[in-house]
Amino acid sequence: xxxxxIGEFGFIDAVTDDTIFDPNSVVIGIGDDGAVYKAxxxxxxxxxxxxxxxNSHFIIGKTATWYDVGYKAVASNLSDIAAMGGIPTQLVLxxxxxxxxxxxxxxxxxKGIKDICRIYRVNILGGDTVTSKEGxxxxxxxxxxxxxxxxxxxxxxxxxxxxxxxxxxxxxSGGLDVLLAEKSGYEKLKKAHQFPVPQIELGRKLxxxxxxxxxxxxxxxxxxSNEIAKASHVDLHLKRDLIPCSDELxxxxxxxxKDIWKFVFDGGEDYEMIFTxxxxxxxxxxxxxxxxxxxxxxxxxxxxxxxSYEGQEVLLQPTxxxxxx
Amino acid sequence: xxxxxIGEFGFIDAVTDDTIFDPNSVVIGIGDDGAVYKAxxxxxxxxxxxxxxxNSHFIIGKTATWYDVGYKAVASNLSDIAAMGGIPTQLVLxxxxxxxxxxxxxxxxxKGIKDICRIYRVNILGGDTVTSKEGxxxxxxxxxxxxxxxxxxxxxxxxxxxxxxxxxxxxxSGGLDVLLAEKSGYEKLKKAHQFPVPQIELGRKLxxxxxxxxxxxxxxxxxxSNEIAKASHVDLHLKRDLIPCSDELxxxxxxxxKDIWKFVFDGGEDYEMIFTxxxxxxxxxxxxxxxxxxxxxxxxxxxxxxxSYEGQEVLLQPTxxxxxx
Numbered sequence: 001x002x003x004x005x006i007g008e009f010g011f012i013d014a015v016t017d018d019t020i021f022d023p024n025s026v027v028i029g030i031g032d033d034g035a036v037y038k039a040x041x042x043x044x045x046x047x048x049x050x051x052x053x054x055n056s057h058f059i060i061g062k063t064a065t066w067y068d069v070g071y072k073a074v075a076s077n078l079s080d081i082a083a084m085g086g087i088p089t090q091l092v093l094x095x096x097x098x099x100x101x102x103x104x105x106x107x108x109x110x111k112g113i114k115d116i117c118r119i120y121r122v123n124i125l126g127g128d129t130v131t132s133k134e135g136x137x138x139x140x141x142x143x144x145x146x147x148x149x150x151x152x153x154x155x156x157x158x159x160x161x162x163x164x165x166x167x168x169x170x171x172x173s174g175g176l177d178v179l180l181a182e183k184s185g186y187e188k189l190k191k192a193h194q195f196p197v198p199q200i201e202l203g204r205k206l207x208x209x210x211x212x213x214x215x216x217x218x219x220x221x222x223x224x225s226n227e228i229a230k231a232s233h234v235d236l237h238l239k240r241d242l243i244p245c246s247d248e249l250x251x252x253x254x255x256x257x258k259d260i261w262k263f264v265f266d267g268g269e270d271y272e273m274i275f276t277x278x279x280x281x282x283x284x285x286x287x288x289x290x291x292x293x294x295x296x297x298x299x300x301x302x303x304x305x306x307x308s309y310e311g312q313e314v315l316l317q318p319t320x321x322x323x324x325x
Numbered sequence: 326x327x328x329x330x331i332g333e334f335g336f337i338d339a340v341t342d343d344t345i346f347d348p349n350s351v352v353i354g355i356g357d358d359g360a361v362y363k364a365x366x367x368x369x370x371x372x373x374x375x376x377x378x379x380n381s382h383f384i385i386g387k388t389a390t391w392y393d394v395g396y397k398a399v400a401s402n403l404s405d406i407a408a409m410g411g412i413p414t415q416l417v418l419x420x421x422x423x424x425x426x427x428x429x430x431x432x433x434x435x436k437g438i439k440d441i442c443r444i445y446r447v448n449i450l451g452g453d454t455v456t457s458k459e460g461x462x463x464x465x466x467x468x469x470x471x472x473x474x475x476x477x478x479x480x481x482x483x484x485x486x487x488x489x490x491x492x493x494x495x496x497x498s499g500g501l502d503v504l505l506a507e508k509s510g511y512e513k514l515k516k517a518h519q520f521p522v523p524q525i526e527l528g529r530k531l532x533x534x535x536x537x538x539x540x541x542x543x544x545x546x547x548x549x550s551n552e553i554a555k556a557s558h559v560d561l562h563l564k565r566d567l568i569p570c571s572d573e574l575x576x577x578x579x580x581x582x583k584d585i586w587k588f589v590f591d592g593g594e595d596y597e598m599i600f601t602x603x604x605x606x607x608x609x610x611x612x613x614x615x616x617x618x619x620x621x622x623x624x625x626x627x628x629x630x631x632x633s634y635e636g637q638e639v640l641l642q643p644t645x646x647x648x649x650x
Binding site for chain 2: 027028031032033034035036037038039041043044045046047048049050051052053055056057079080081083084086090092093094096125126127128130131132133134135137139141143144146148149151153154155214215216231
């Protein structure tokens with residue numbers, strides 16, 4: 001059965017069950033003109049929005065299934081909330097659906113959306129469904145909360161801070177490369193591309209341990225580190241060979257003869273974190289969250305990022321690794 | 326200059342000024358991973374989302390300019406907040422932009438967005454910009470507030486209530502018809518289609534005067550009245566000839582030989598309000614907000630809507646006026 005057979009209201013009926021995973025905060029869920037929810041006293045509200053377009057952000061049958069698309073559309077939003085130090089609570093979403101889409105594909109998309117919402121106890125409070133002439137467009141707007149005055153901005157980096165990242169960098173970009181090449185194996189890389197993990201727990205610990213600045217790595221390490229440097233009016237000095245890379249990424253880059261640093265600096269959608277923090281607080285945090293790695297330090301400056309490797313230090317452009325070679 | 330020449334970041338820089346119209350509630354605006362704002366103590370939060378697709382919801386140069394599209398994309402969301410009785414406060418938006426779009430067109434779109442936000446003091450807290458292969462897709466997610474426990478649902482209609490609507494009904498649909506026919510004149514109808522007025526003031530007065538149920542008329546009076554009847558488990562009895570129609574709509578329907586009741590019952594995007602309320606409260610409300618008209622009453626029932634006209638009472642389907650003729 002196609003979406004054009006069942007219509008908007010039939011579709012809404014088919015997907016609106018099983019959408020509330022933290023009922024305490026919900027006053028009115030899906031089904032009225034708007035949803036109503038409670039803000040927690042003492043907390044500020046966070047809002048984010050993110051859109052994915054078929055054949056631009058994903059290619060069905062090649063880089064993603066419909067399930068993956070739903071999962072990742074939510075994950076990227078939760079990552080943005082994590083990147084402020086917040087707790088995600090609610091979301092609304094809009095889907096522009098081509099009329100040829102099968103109901104089974106839509107149910108698969110919504111299964112991905114609901115599964116990640118269940119994991120992080122985020123309520124689906126409503127949505128809009130329209131017809132797209134071309135491919136599918138999915139927009140998620142998510143909300144979260146943060147203790148008053150405690151949001152971590154990209155503008156807070158201080159001279160003397162340690163720069164650190166979570167887990168390993170470049171895997172999602174490597175995974176996309178594997179998927180586009182239609183190669184088997186490299187499951188960790190593929191998973192990094194298809195099922196990014198929003199670093200909510202780390203964001204919360206950075207609030208507790210007084211992290212100074214924070215970005216999620218959605219657009220590549222070169223872009224994100226430059227955003228922190230520019231917003232904080234400081235210089236960032238990265239040591240290239242300290243940046244954690246996974247064994248699979250090293251293996252894939254070698255197998256296809258590509259420069260691994262292009263995946264690391266230019267590759268997007270890792271949804272890992274880059275942050276700056278005082279040295280004592282970094283050491284304390286690392287005891288509680290070991291999967292973080294120091295990759296450089298912050299100095300007074302004018303908003304530039306430098307990378308040192310092979311005995312030299314070069315300027316890293318926001319546009320990426322290749323732009324100074 | 327085209328959007329493809331300037332890129333996402335250049336575009337963001339060009340549109341992020343002049344976005345905060347009520348600074349008191351904003352902690353962090355556009356420019357970080359997420360925005361942070363304050364909820365007012367004692368108020369619950371409302372969220373809504375709405376998408377418009379080029380050549381489906383609007384045709385540039387025929388039914389709308391880019392300015393109109395921006396204005397209306399916000400207006401429809403503010404109307405949904407008004408339809409809960411709320412005060413709109415913040416919004417985030419996402420635009421999927423075809424690469425051939427001119428920067429002047431985008432600036433025009435954002436001028437429409439900003440002008441309506443300025444009128445209603447709604448802050449633009451952030452957005453996402455992606456590339457669309459086909460037409461433009463714009464999604465707005467708006468937030469508002471309502472006194473705790475006071476949101477007006479479509480499910481609250483009570484037997485004995487008066488049913489009423491605001492201003493006149495069917496004008497937006499008539500205006501679309503005029504625009505598609507490329508006829509001059511009928512400025513009031515065209516304006517109703519292009520610049521709908523979210524009925525925020527009426528929504529607030531309905532909270533004060535204890536309205537029982539409320540919908541904005543986005544999908545036509547037949548659909549909206551049936552939603553109230555179904556959600557409230559009551560029957561609605563409408564008197565067709567009491568429904569207020571504008572002189573221009575009467576004139577246009579006569580000029581093109583169309584049934585005016587199709588505009589009234591089936592026509593969408595009026596963004597006027599239909600509500601039910603006790604008779605004494607209706608009379609008290611009408612003294613403060615005169616542009617409301619009683620069009621029927623509520624009885625015990627099973628969720629049906631009936632229309633009486635020319636001495637008969639017939640069932641009104643959610644699908645519209647023509648479906649019983």
